[in-house]
Amino acid sequence: MDQATKRELLDKDRQRVWHPFTQMKDYARQDHLLIEKAEGIFLYDADGNRYYDTVSSWWVNVHGHGHPRIKQAIIRQLEETDHIMFSGFTHRPGIELADKLLAIAPPGLGKTFYSDNGSTAVEVALKMSFQYWRHVGRPSKTKFAYLANSYHGDTLGAVSVGGVDLFHATFRPLLFDGYRLPSPLVGEWSGGRPTPEAAETSVAKALEAVKQLFETSAGEIAGLIVEPMIQAAGGMLMHPAAYIAGLRELCSRYDVHLIADEVAVGFGRTGTMFACEHAHVTPDLLCLSKGLTAGMMPLAATLCTDAIYEAFYDDYETQKTFFHGHSFTGNPLACAVALESLRIFEEEGVLDNVRAASDALRGHLPGLETFRHVANMRHLGLVAAFDLYADAASQTPYPPSERRGYQVYLEALKEGLILRPLGDTIYYWLPHCTTVAQLEDIVSRTSSVLERLGYR
């Protein structure tokens, strides 16, 4: 792209666009990075500079950018139908995807309800759970339990079950009340990784809190929502599978829906197709989006048990219809892409590559841990994260005003690396196509950045 066009576009961007989750004044002097091309794990800016997309474009991209089979799937679907409504009408890609998702999801889920993004997948789950209890004659079950540090999206229902105060506290007067539970392991690190014993104790403590809540209040709780294995936006906080297994057990015992929000962790990111598999658990409701379309375009699905579905299935006059829907529900283009992505998973051994890349990643992490200010290294599948501390041993953070994570982000760009921070937490959220050689290069560039910024 020539410099004049680039300048013109960036000026328009500054003048006309309000970017998400962004303090726009941060870009008063600095430009947004203008991306012109995307291929595999790489993004290219308007000057031809190349960047590793180590965050999979906000955790959505799966097979790398511009995968030829995904492109072909869109073009093929365009020859059949573009969008048609999904109420009264149905279409092949919508049916086949619903069927396929239920075939690969944890056993025991029966129906697929589509929507458009992660937030709506969560809203659907909350509303289904809420309405279910009315239909089965337990209308006092109206509340939801959720975890501290959880993030389930930005629509106000999803915000109501969010536990990151930076994002959510402002909107308090618009939110419904719920029960906030402690997230396991947080505060249990001590500069290094938690020992297995510490992790076990922490899980037991967190589950005990759930049990106590259910003991007193399960009669008014419709569901408990959790991001299985990794609380992502809350800081890439990981917990052992035993925590999810424990939640399943408690939810069943106390008659509370377990809502698994796998919007971020679904589709192989943690090494298994769905994160619940680590705990051999089937939730009552499973929320999917992001990687569902391999990161090409918005689509979401909420999978539920037949028991939930059947509570809504009755004569119209009984007024049990689930009155929820979005204009683009079951968009055929997006469904066709999702189907092709799942075929790629099967035919191209994608999960094998995830495991290989995950092993390689694991091998490189000790090198990063030698940095004095790097602490709390954690890793699962294609995700790894660590925190920057002024003093790691005593877990003394940097003053927030120093915005250390943000400085790493800026410096990493110069190194051809996209490292989006969450506060002072630096993480990788790699696409499934990442090669072992790329991994080595990514970690080595990360080291250079940390070295230059004086974290040694």
Next chain:
Amino acid sequence: MDQATKRELLDKDRQRVWHPFTQMKDYARQDHLLIEKAEGIFLYDADGNRYYDTVSSWWVNVHGHGHPRIKQAIIRQLEETDHIMFSGFTHRPGIELADKLLAIAPPGLGKTFYSDNGSTAVEVALKMSFQYWRHVGRPSKTKFAYLANSYHGDTLGAVSVGGVDLFHATFRPLLFDGYRLPSPLVGEWSGGRPTPEAAETSVAKALEAVKQLFETSAGEIAGLIVEPMIQAAGGMLMHPAAYIAGLRELCSRYDVHLIADEVAVGFGRTGTMFACEHAHVTPDLLCLSKGLTAGMMPLAATLCTDAIYEAFYDDYETQKTFFHGHSFTGNPLACAVALESLRIFEEEGVLDNVRAASDALRGHLPGLETFRHVANMRHLGLVAAFDLYADAASQTPYPPSERRGYQVYLEALKEGLILRPLGDTIYYWLPHCTTVAQLEDIVSRTSSVLERLGYR
């Protein structure tokens, strides 16, 4: 499609898919209509039967299905980039679309914030308005005013400002409180169309209610949200432009944001590009989706004034960031499609065709009004609606259990016509490509349906 494939797909559909806004038991014996091809105003089912898509696939389709330029726009964009994140990063289609939308929107809007669907466009508007008042030192302005019979989407924030009890009442314990205002003209019809005098009186009365609310409570009201010109899902209720002009005047006078939800009515459906133009009004926040991508795929935009934007623009430390975003914000494919759609509007004289089709439609409506049980005919642009009454003169409805609208829907399918009812309200929501000859055919088929069902 062969019969075995068709049967297999429909069985899977019944077994695996939960359709939106649908009592699934309605489809226990009857199949969903399996659509295999879509072209122009027509959908084709698996047996090759052809249907007029007179509701533009839930009010989204604009230029007809499978428009070659729209398809090409997707294919072109696939060669550039697929999805990349829109925070820290930017791209040509996202920038150009933001710029173009602001150029054609009512004057005085300054910034574009993207999201994925109509519901999120509304959630963004509500959250922006709410947070704005905190930043300007008026944190007591936390509530929203909305209209009876309004529909703004199905996420819980949008449901909170919804006025259709059938959809919204169930979820009451999860909703935030607001002020429900009467919608103008409802109850003012008397079997025929309201006289200009009756309409004027009704608008004055409805505005007086707004004024009285603002007089006592504007200090705690952040915004008023309205579907300009047509309350769509609430029953295709239309009001004169004077009502919107009056709202603008009152909102300005009492310092309340006017939020125009043009998710349904935007992009030419009412005869002007945006419905607010009928009243020569600029809202503080404008919600767009559906027709934005010509009905191809999900995308939404919330446009706001620079005054709102500037209240969030400050040093990061002041904590004024608008923490809202969706994974697929500013999806490049969808933006490229939207840009191409707007070019088609300009280059192919689309609004001229809308006006011609609208005039032809107007000419045909008196014919439908001759049916004894047809009442309350209303029309604007490509939208027309009427209600079925047991006795039109006394406005005596049919017993809801008879589901008259639904019967019309089923019968119309046999006539090659998709007439989605809203209760006993039958409506057209036609695509912009509808020809005068097609219109005549559509109305004549509608007459046959009404005739056969004994509404003469």
